[in-house]
Amino acid sequence: MRLFKGLVVFGVVGLSAVGIRVLQRRNAVALIDPQSLVTLPDGETESRVVHLEGAVNFREVGGYPTMGGGRTRRGMVYRAGSLARLTEADLERLHNLNLKLVCDLRGNDEVNDEPDRLPQNPAPQRVHLPLVAEDDRLERLWMLFFDRRKLPDFMREMYSRIILEQNARLYGSILERLSHPENLPALIHCTAGKDRTGIAIALLLSVLGVPEETILADYSLSNQHYDTFFRYGSRAMRAVERFGLSADDLQPFLLANPATLKGALDDIRAKYGSLEAYLTQAAGLDATVLSRLRSLLLEDPPR
Numbered sequence: 001m002r003l004f005k006g007l008v009v010f011g012v013v014g015l016s017a018v019g020i021r022v023l024q025r026r027n028a029v030a031l032i033d034p035q036s037l038v039t040l041p042d043g044e045t046e047s048r049v050v051h052l053e054g055a056v057n058f059r060e061v062g063g064y065p066t067m068g069g070g071r072t073r074r075g076m077v078y079r080a081g082s083l084a085r086l087t088e089a090d091l092e093r094l095h096n097l098n099l100k101l102v103c104d105l106r107g108n109d110e111v112n113d114e115p116d117r118l119p120q121n122p123a124p125q126r127v128h129l130p131l132v133a134e135d136d137r138l139e140r141l142w143m144l145f146f147d148r149r150k151l152p153d154f155m156r157e158m159y160s161r162i163i164l165e166q167n168a169r170l171y172g173s174i175l176e177r178l179s180h181p182e183n184l185p186a187l188i189h190c191t192a193g194k195d196r197t198g199i200a201i202a203l204l205l206s207v208l209g210v211p212e213e214t215i216l217a218d219y220s221l222s223n224q225h226y227d228t229f230f231r232y233g234s235r236a237m238r239a240v241e242r243f244g245l246s247a248d249d250l251q252p253f254l255l256a257n258p259a260t261l262k263g264a265l266d267d268i269r270a271k272y273g274s275l276e277a278y279l280t281q282a283a284g285l286d287a288t289v290l291s292r293l294r295s296l297l298l299e300d301p302p303r
Contacts, residue, residue, distance in 0.1 A: 031251055034226035037258060041217040050078065052093060054085035054117075056225045057193035061201055061218060066209035070298040076184050077297065079201050081193035081225070082106075084114030095119035101186040102126045103174055105196040107133075125183070129174065131196055132166045151252035152260065159264035163199055165282070172283030174200050175207065179292035192229055194222040194256050202261060203283075206275045207293050212265070222256035229254040 043063045050058040058081070062074030078097070086094070104116060107130045118124060164171070177183050190196040198219050205215045233247035233254050247254070265275065272278040279285045 031248060032255060032257075034223040034255060037255065038220050038223050039213075039217040039258070041214045041221075045221070050080075050093065050097070052090040053087045054090050055080055055083055056228045057081040057222055059221070061205060064205065064208075064210045064214055064218070066298065067211055068209045070209070072205070072208055072210065073297050073299050076186070077178065077201075077204065078185065078187040079193055079197050080187060080189040081197075081228075082110075082114060082191050083116040083118065083189060086117040091117065091119050097185055097187075099124040099185050099187050101177060101183040103177070103186065103188045103200075104128050105131055105188065105190040105200070107131070110191055124187075127177070129170055131163065131170060133162055152257070155252050155257070155260045156263040156267070159195070159199065159260055160267035163196065164264060164268055164278075168278065168282035169284050171200060171203055172279065172285050175204060175279070175283070175285060175293060176289050178204065179289045179296065181296055184296065192222070192225070192232065194229070198222065198256065198261065199264075202265065203275065203279065204293070204297075206265075207279065207290055208297055209294075212262070216258040216262055219256055219261050220258050226254065 042065055048059045048061070048063065050060070052058055058078065060075065060078045062072050062076055064072045066072065075097070078099075083102075099119070102116065102118060102124050104111065104126060106128075111128060111130075116126060118126060174188065178186055188197050188200050202215050202219060205218065206212075230247050233250040237245055237247050237250065268275060268278050272281055276290070279290070280287070
């Protein structure tokens with residue numbers, strides 16, 4: 001979510017603010033109602049939500065039916081946004097979840113600015129797993145200013161090339177950790193709990209045999225917290241408000257658009273043949289780890 005921290009304006013030398021706004025109007029895209037992207041997965045959704053005062057997008061991924069006739073085990077794996085502002089009541093709620101492992105996917109600057117607040121006595125093991133993000137920031141900024149119609153395609157490429165390809169081993173390490181019973185229950189989180197966390201959960205649910213339409217529906221639930229993401233975006237855009245940009249211009253980055261995730265998963269399948277092949281070839285997992293995940297995280301594992 002901190003895609004635009006320290007944002008500076010490149011490629012606009014010699015252009016007036018008025019000229020930039022003219023170009024922006026020519027490249028404007030229609031806004032999407034975030035709630036229109038929400039698809040409720042099978043089963044009771046509200047029971048998966050952990051309501052906290054100081055965090056958003058906190059929910060578990062248990063209770064989903066699988067193609068093999070099983071169901072993902074409840075109370076084992078949770079997903080969330082930032083944990084930096086948890087209240088004492090929130091900490092008590094997390095204590096009751098009996099978390100053993102917390103995987104923090106945020107970057108170093110995010111962690112330094114807003115460190116996690118976690119239950120103590122006992123405290124879960126916290127593992128910091130910052131994603132590598134080698135992308136062309138200049139290209140991203142140029143699209144933001146002058147060619148926003150390309151931003152949805154850029155988001156798909158960011159998911160497939162930057163997040164999944166560049167961080168395959170990191171995602172493999174997350175799933176490997178989840179395959180050990182002493183690490184469960186576990187929580188995976190980033191700042192919004194949408195992109196980096198969303199892909200980790202999508203890969204896990206795929207291993208467990210959850211249908212893709214359910215995986216995409218679970219991902220889409222992050223749009224219920226769009227107002228919070230929009231506030232993040234508004235803070236990030238303050239540096240360029242004088243050029244007529246606003247958080248609305250960031251919308252493709254702020255949405256959890258199922259088409260983006262589906263496109264990225266299609267890209268991975270096109271390259272590797274299947275998501276399981278990606279996990280074994282690029283992410284470094286083997287059949288034993290995948291089997292352990294299914295045994296631990298399915299109520300009725302396929303035989």
